[in-house]
Amino acid sequence: MGKNLLEKVWSAHAVRELPTGQTQLFIGLHLIHEVTSPQAFEDLRRRGWKVLHPERTFATVDHIVPTDTRSRPLADPLAEEMLSALEKSCSEQGIPLFHLGDDRQGIVHVVGPELGLTQPGMTIACGDSHTSTHGAFGSIAFGIGTSQVRDVLASQCLALDRLKVRRIAVRGHLPPGTYAKDVILTIIRKLGVQGGVGYAYEYAGEAVDRMSMEERMSICNMSIEGGARVGYVNPDRTTFAYMKGRPHAPAGAAWDRAVTWWESMASDPDASYDDEVEIDGARLQPTVTWGIHPGQSVEIGEKLPSPDDSPPIDRASIAEALAFMSFRPGAPIAGTRIDVAFIGSCTNGRLSDLREAARIVRGRRVASHVKALVVPGSRQVRKAAEAEGLHEIFIDSGFEWRDAGCSMCLAMNPDKLSGRQVCASSSNRNFKGRQGSPTGRTLLMSPAMVAAAAIRGEVADVREMLPEPALA
Ligand code: SF4
Numbered sequence: 242m243g244k245n246l247l248e249k250v251w252s253a254h255a256v257r258e259l260p261t262g263q264t265q266l267f268i269g270l271h272l273i274h275e276v277t278s279p280q281a282f283e284d285l286r287r288r289g290w291k292v293l294h295p296e297r298t299f300a301t302v303d304h305i306v307p308t309d310t311r312s313r314p315l316a317d318p319l320a321e322e323m324l325s326a327l328e329k330s331c332s333e334q335g336i337p338l339f340h341l342g343d344d345r346q347g348i349v350h351v352v353g354p355e356l357g358l359t360q361p362g363m364t365i366a367c368g369d370s371h372t373s374t375h376g377a378f379g380s381i382a383f384g385i386g387t388s389q390v391r392d393v394l395a396s397q398c399l400a401l402d403r404l405k406v407r408r409i410a411v412r413g414h415l416p417p418g419t420y421a422k423d424v425i426l427t428i429i430r431k432l433g434v435q436g437g438v439g440y441a442y443e444y445a446g447e448a449v450d451r452m453s454m455e456e457r458m459s460i461c462n463m464s465i466e467g468g469a470r471v472g473y474v475n476p477d478r479t480t481f482a483y484m485k486g487r488p489h490a491p492a493g494a495a496w497d498r499a500v501t502w503w504e505s506m507a508s509d510p511d512a513s514y515d516d517e518v519e520i521d522g523a524r525l526q527p528t529v530t531w532g533i534h535p536g537q538s539v540e541i542g543e544k545l546p547s548p549d550d551s552p553p554i555d556r557a558s559i560a561e562a563l564a565f566m567s568f569r570p571g572a573p574i575a576g577t578r579i580d581v582a583f584i585g586s587c588t589n590g591r592l593s594d595l596r597e598a599a600r601i602v603r604g605r606r607v608a609s610h611v612k613a614l615v616v617p618g619s620r621q622v623r624k625a626a627e628a629e630g631l632h633e634i635f636i637d638s639g640f641e642w643r644d645a646g647c648s649m650c651l652a653m654n655p656d657k658l659s660g661r662q663v664c665a666s667s668s669n670r671n672f673k674g675r676q677g678s679p680t681g682r683t684l685l686m687s688p689a690m691v692a693a694a695a696i697r698g699e700v701a702d703v704r705e706m707l708p709e710p711a712l713a
Pocket residue numbers: 303304348349350369370371586587588646647650651668669
């Protein structure tokens with residue numbers, strides 16, 4: 242019987258089995274940022290410990306950085322304190338820091354892959370829930386808390402429970418106007434926000450095989466929203482083509498050796514799984530969340546659920562979500578008026594996301610009542626987008642064009658909703674208060690759907706706005 246990728250990566254990195262039944266797992270790459278690291282470094286300092294592997298540790302600033310200015314000190318004294326703490330810790334411990342003004346700065350889950358730090362067969366940890374993003378490369382990537390950040394800094398290891406593996410095969414070709422975001426929102430809706438607890442998700446099938454690395458990252462990114470600890474895609478030619486020539490990727494003879502090893506880490510054709518699920522990709526529709534967790538979504542043509550028509554177990558949560566959102570049961574999601582449109586985040590702030598959104602907004606104007614912003618996931622994304630003139634398309638349409646950071650995904654910086662505003666967002670969480678206003682309302686969707694909503698001023702079907710395919 243063959244092995245799946247998780248089993249292979251797990252045994253390649255297992256240091257020992259612990260008396261608790263957990264595995265002590267060596268972590269190949271540790272990515273850190275300004276929010277979850279200060280206390281961890283402080284703890285190390287208090288104990289007089291050094292970072293064990295500074296050469297396997299990389300820092301960036303993303304969560305709290307303003308996206309409309311890079312000047313210091315930051316207006317928010319707490320944010321300034323976090324930046325200063327990270328600067329000090331990185332300088333003391335010899336850790337590279339992709340700082341404000343550095344061309345490599347950006348959201349930690351955008352920066353790792355684009356610099357070639359994220360590699361197949363690796364174990365990766367970062368103090369952010371959406372670390373599962375890196376699984377798109379065939380790595381096993383864990384989001385961890387501050388005390389675990391300290392553990393990895395001190396020992397380069399984590400104590401972890403073994404995971405079961407669920408293979409999710411997405412069959413067929415995605416129809417025009419549907420994207421990786423629609424795939425993952427559909428998976429979470431189908432399997433539930435707790436459905437992946439105790440599992441790693443292996444994404445496979447023709448639709449995933451055909452996806453770019455950026456699309457695979459969007460899917461793996463939201464694994465955690467479905468309860469899965471990690472999500473991954475087996476490495477293949479698409480993976481290697483993306484990685485080749487990136488600054489931290491192996492080069493020369495080391496590249497060939499690395500590819501051989503990476504290929505060996507992919508799941509064997511006769512690997513076994515704890516569960517298998519199929520999704521028909523050809524039947525997907527543009528999907529939008531209507532509630533207060535990412536599992537509460539509908540296709541664009543569907544009506545919102547009614548507690549009375551729902552299974553008893555879901556009634557209370559549906560009623561709570563409808564009340565919070567001020568939505569009527571049975572109302573259509575299409576036509577819901579929005580106030581803010583946000584394109585960005587580690588889920589959908591990459592170059593291909595911006596290209597697709599620009600295709601929709603080109604030659605059109607953002608509705609007069611909508612505040613619309615594009616926040617590239619990294620400085621490199623921003624630079625590449627500007628080289629293609631995408632920034633001009635967005636600015637001409639009425640979008641604000643910002644600098645790299647997490648921005649309105651988490652609203653730990655000045656980009657926040659106010660009051661009851663409704664935001665069409667390409668980010669990953671629609672929890673109450675997630676975008677900075679305790680009463681603000683978030684509708685998650687693909688970047689192209691956000692672009693369509695910005696133009697129409699309400700939730701709209703992007704398929705009605707797709708440009709005609711160019712004639713051959
Ligand atoms: S964009 Fe959002 S989910 Fe991603 S790293 Fe930043 S805050 Fe976390």
